Amino acid sequence: MKTFDLIVIGAGSGLDVAVEAANQGLKTAIIEAGPLGGTCLNRGCIPSKMVIHTADVAEEIKNANLFGLRASWTHPDFRKVTFRASHTVDEEAKAIKQSLRQRKNPVLFASKAKFISPYTLQVGTETITGKKIVIAAGARPAIPLLPGLNKVSFMTSTEALRQTKLPKSLIIIGGGYIGAELGHFYAALGCPVTVIQRGPLLLSREDKDISALFTTIWKRKYGIVCNCEITEVEQKGKNIVVNTKHDGKKRRFVAEKLLIATGVRPNSDTLDLAKTGVKTNEKGFIIVNKYMETTVPNIYALGDIAGVYLFKHSANLEAQSVLNSVLGKKQAVDYFPMPHAIFTSPQIAGVGMTEQEAQQQGKKYVIGKYEYKNTGMGAAMAEKDGLVKFIVETKTRAILGCHIIGPEASTLIHEVVVALKADRKRALDIIREAVHVHPALSEVVQRAAGSVPV
Numbered sequence: 081m082k083t084f085d086l087i088v089i090g091a092g093s094g095l096d097v098a099v100e101a102a103n104q105g106l107k108t109a110i111i112e113a114g115p116l117g118g119t120c121l122n123r124g125c126i127p128s129k130m131v132i133h134t135a136d137v138a139e140e141i142k143n144a145n146l147f148g149l150r151a152s153w154t155h156p157d158f159r160k161v162t163f164r165a166s167h168t169v170d171e172e173a174k175a176i177k178q179s180l181r182q183r184k185n186p187v188l189f190a191s192k193a194k195f196i197s198p199y200t201l202q203v204g205t206e207t208i209t210g211k212k213i214v215i216a217a218g219a220r221p222a223i224p225l226l227p228g229l230n231k232v233s234f235m236t237s238t239e240a241l242r243q244t245k246l247p248k249s250l251i252i253i254g255g256g257y258i259g260a261e262l263g264h265f266y267a268a269l270g271c272p273v274t275v276i277q278r279g280p281l282l283l284s285r286e287d288k289d290i291s292a293l294f295t296t297i298w299k300r301k302y303g304i305v306c307n308c309e310i311t312e313v314e315q316k317g318k319n320i321v322v323n324t325k326h327d328g329k330k331r332r333f334v335a336e337k338l339l340i341a342t343g344v345r346p347n348s349d350t351l352d353l354a355k356t357g358v359k360t361n362e363k364g365f366i367i368v369n370k371y372m373e374t375t376v377p378n379i380y381a382l383g384d385i386a387g388v389y390l391f392k393h394s395a396n397l398e399a400q401s402v403l404n405s406v407l408g409k410k411q412a413v414d415y416f417p418m419p420h421a422i423f424t425s426p427q428i429a430g431v432g433m434t435e436q437e438a439q440q441q442g443k444k445y446v447i448g449k450y451e452y453k454n455t456g457m458g459a460a461m462a463e464k465d466g467l468v469k470f471i472v473e474t475k476t477r478a479i480l481g482c483h484i485i486g487p488e489a490s491t492l493i494h495e496v497v498v499a500l501k502a503d504r505k506r507a508l509d510i511i512r513e514a515v516h517v518h519p520a521l522s523e524v525v526q527r528a529a530g531s532v533p534v
Contacts (some may be wrong), residue, residue: 084109086406087201088186088212089193092118092381092388093174093395094216097403098186104407108186109210110191111203115173116180118394119218122169123238128261130165131241135268139425142268146462159248166242173511183219188396194352198376212378214402215358215366216395217351219344219384224253228313232320234338237262247271247337252311252320254341255282260294260424262339267302268425273296274303274333276322281306283422287434287483289449289469294428294485296464305331313338346385363387371413372402389418417500421490426466429493430499434480435471444474448532453485455527458517463487468528470510477534479507488521495525508532 084107091112098110100111115122134156144151180188191204200209222237223229235243237258248267252259255277275282275298281291282298298304305326312323320338324331346364353360359367359375365387372380380402383395394415401413421429439443441453452458452466466486473480482496499507511529516522 081200082109082187082208084187084208084210084454086212086214087111087208088214088216089201089220090118090216090383090385091116091176092216093217093399093401094121096396096399097214097216097382097406100403101406102183102185104502109189109208110186111189111191111201112181113190115170116176117169117173118216120395122173122239125171126172126390127165127241128265128283130168131161131265132261134161134164135265136425137236138268143462144168148296156246158269161269162242162244163343165324167221187301192350194350195355196352197465198356198358198379212406213380214406215348215374215379215381216383216399217347217385219346219387219390220335221340222343223340224342226253226310226313232313232315232338234313234340235341240266240317240339245255247335249335250274250339251276251320251333251335252339252341253322254343255304256285256341256343257283257422257424258343258371258389259339259341260422262341263298263302264424272303272335274305274335276308276310276324276333277304277306278308283428285434285469286422286428287381287430287469287481289467290428290430290483290485293465293467294424294426297426302354303333303446304438305333342386346387346444348385362388371405371410372398372413373405383507388413389415389420390410391418391420395427401460415506417497419497421493423448427489428483428485429489430481431497432479433471434481434483435469438471438480439529443480445471446474446478446533447471448530450524450528450531452521452524455521455523457485457521458524460519461487461521466524468492468524470508470528470532472532472534474534476505477508478504482525482528484525486524492522492525495522508534 086101086106086108088094089111098108103107141151168347188205193201193203240262249272252275255275264272282295309325314321319334322333347359348364357376366381368381368386372382382398404411417431419431448470452463469483471481500509516526
């Protein structure tokens, strides 16, 4: 049996912990059955944003007439679009693997792992043990229990990013961030898209004004069916049929391809955690404290499998905290302020509470809003829908949350993030008082901050 100071399960953000721990002299093992780099590199953030950028370019061309230009494209080279993304990430994953193979430490085990006891794992044909364990095994697409789904051909986000032919039509079950991003990609390149959502709004976890506006915008462009119950899925020749109940009536939707985008499921169920004593919550996410410690001493968890935040940037933050603990420099994770973005069209970004969360917590607050179209750059871009919304606590004047929908939202949110990190008590004034380039798009953030009635 091989013994290690540290064993890391999962080579996404867990790889950062393994490599640096090895650099600091710990005998380290890294376990990863799939391509190195984790979800973000191989089937998440990186390939999705590469193909989505193509979709953004396609939309720019489509809207060129707004700016007095005649431009068009006919048929996308869809194979080239997805190959560009898949080839890039595949080469990067291979490079990481090759780099690890050239090192004696950490030791790579390219196999699946299961626990035998709290600190001992079966990895392929080998048994290894570690003084400390880091579980960073990630999550996978969640597949809902829909009648007939197991009898039809469908895609998850993994397969959707590697298609080589643009479908003639696509049904997406699920109106969250995965459905919104991939729906934008396929639709912008010319595929008719229908999104079926169980609840009343798309992106329902966003601030209510943002999700309502986003749903309205998408209803103008695509087939959006909300408050819809799926009764059965079936294969009819080359097409997929989704039978539903909508507003008390039966409705039938037909498309060439079906994409399931109903969230993620943690991979904790693949590790035989019952043999460790590590506890999970009702959804299967590993329970951790502020140090990313599990319920068993010297076993840590980070990233999607811990489920605190399902972002790559939060996993990287957690990895740094876990590394410090492994090296004897225990430090709690400081998530504040944790931003997020959805790279759909229009882009969406946020930080802090939504208005509904502020209401649930009994906060006394005021709202400030400003629309892109009322700024110089917003007018130049012919942007009609975009807005910035601030939620500010009345008494303290603290920014409880900020939410943006519109071009470059993922970039603009960082003005609020940096101000909050610098001084959460004065963040509103920092944004108001900072000199902004005129007429840069960031003026919309400053003017939204200025519109808050405190």
